[in-house]
Amino acid sequence: MPDFAEPLARLITEFKRLPGIGQKSAQRIAFHVLRAGREDAEHLSQAILDVKDKLGLCRVCNNIADGEICQYCSNSSRDPKVVCVVEEPHNIVGIETTRQFEGRYHVLHGALSPLRGIGPDSLKIKGLVERIAQGEVCEVIVATNPNVEGEATAVYLARLLKPLGVKVTRIGMGIPVGSDLEFADEVTISKAMEGRREM
Amino acid sequence: MPDFAEPLARLITEFKRLPGIGQKSAQRIAFHVLRAGREDAEHLSQAILDVKDKLGLCRVCNNIADGEICQYCSNSSRDPKVVCVVEEPHNIVGIETTRQFEGRYHVLHGALSPLRGIGPDSLKIKGLVERIAQGEVCEVIVATNPNVEGEATAVYLARLLKPLGVKVTRIGMGIPVGSDLEFADEVTISKAMEGRREM
Secondary structure, eight states, X not given: OOOOOHHHHHHHHHHHTSTTOOHHHHHHHHHHHHHSOHHHHHXXXXXXXXXXXXOEEOTTTOOEESSSSOXXXXXXXXXXXXXXXXXXXXXXXXXXXXXXXXXXXXXXXXXXXXXXXXXXXXXXOHHHHHHHHTTOOOEXXXXXXXXXHHHHHHHXXXXXXXXXXXXXXXXXXXXXXXXXXXXXXXXHHHHHHXXXXXX | OOOOOHHHHHHHHHXXXXXXXXXXXXXXXXXXXXXXOHHHHHHHHHHHHHHHHHOEEOTTTOOEESSSSOTTTTOTTSEEEEEEEEXXXXXXXXXXXXXXXXXXXXXXXXXXXXXXXXXXXXXSOHHHHHHHHTTOOOEEEEOOOSSHHHHHHHHHHHHHHGGGTOEEEEOOOSOOTTOOGGGOOHHHHHHHHHTOOOO
């Protein structure tokens, strides 16, 4: 590696720690910051601190919020009877881009993983049980990831929540739209066969 | 786009302004910052400001420097008789990774471009002429980009500097190593033919 002046080398190192940024991208971005005006650098720098200082978790659903309650929980036009459970706040982004879901969310902040020591107590499940106990929720859609941890979490939640008299559903699994059967693995294909629908 | 809380939306917008970062990468990085500790965010934030505050241009060659003089100009083991002229400070990175060049640099901070109103006065050429006038420089290697602006700059520099009694050379152009003749355009191939060497 060529020698960079210390502040530049440090900025490159910092950028490289971000996801998806390698040495070359980090250099390119660092030189961009160096060329940009000081005001632009200040805005970026301040924005980074602000997400740490001004954001917290929603008191109801644990989504990221800039107040007590997030924009989904405080939006009265969203149906409180349907709650979609996700692992992380950024999973909400994917669901929202479909513009199809009009219910509320609940963020677990993780998934069950005994190997990594993450049990039910490490997840934000208690708040979900309380929401259901209040009687307003009719259906819980479990949208945890389709992997071992996500499945385990889904099974755990179904066993926990069904006795409370609520309908628990799991998002459909199968061949992604626009893909090709050739590229699908056997587990996905068997899930697709299981989840077949009459035409 | 889904609604993000304001500080998060602002951070995503700021990241999207960086080169090579689109909406999805910006979201991923912003959520990473949100999850990271406050200390990590502070380090990144501070590093961004530091490159603006602690770095300046080398008094001799206009490279980025954290003092009066950059690490190449202040390194007495580097040959002051050979000066490599580049357009931007980041071009030095590419040349240094070869570990072959042992001379000094001169950064123009741009290339001639009459269409964009960039004439010789907009470039840092004066300092180069002064360095040559001091008599220590024997060869100037022009390593501006192999495009219209870089070529125009190289021709201009050759005409300006040769009368001062210095040797002016241009970096070789041809087929990139590891590439295939099939993918080379006609201008590159004709440059490669021109630049052929006896074996």
